[in-house]
Amino acid sequence: MDTSLRGMVGSSPLVIFSRSNCCMSHTVVTLISNFGANPTVYELDQIQNGQQIERALQQLGYRNVPVVFIGQQLIGGEQQVMSLHLRKELVPLLKRAGALWL
Numbered sequence: 001m002d003t004s005l006r007g008m009v010g011s012s013p014l015v016i017f018s019r020s021n022c023c024m025s026h027t028v029v030t031l032i033s034n035f036g037a038n039p040t041v042y043e044l045d046q047i048q049n050g051q052q053i054e055r056a057l058q059q060l061g062y063r064n065v066p067v068v069f070i071g072q073q074l075i076g077g078e079q080q081v082m083s084l085h086l087r088k089e090l091v092p093l094l095k096r097a098g099a100l101w102l
Helices: 003-009 022-035 050-059 078-086 090-099
Strands: 013-016 040-043 065-068 073-076
Touching: 003 050, 013 022, 013 050, 022 065, 022 078, 040 050, 065 090, 078 090
Parallel strands: 013 040
Antiparallel strands: 013 065, 065 073
């Protein structure tokens, strides 16, 4: 993993890489925030090294945003997050990572 990406992911128990104009990113951030979590969201189109981070995410196999990390673990994109939610595994995962205190 790229050192810049590793540092960003390690900065918070819940990190979401997004684009400001991406409706799926907005949906994932809203879903997770509605549980009471406070994700660190990096808008790749608004940060200085956004293109570099986007390339690093592509090397991990993710060409689109959102890309979600919980507890420094790569969870994936919106499909993986929604799947965890439908299986009722998302909230326990957020709690274990320290991203949710309820």
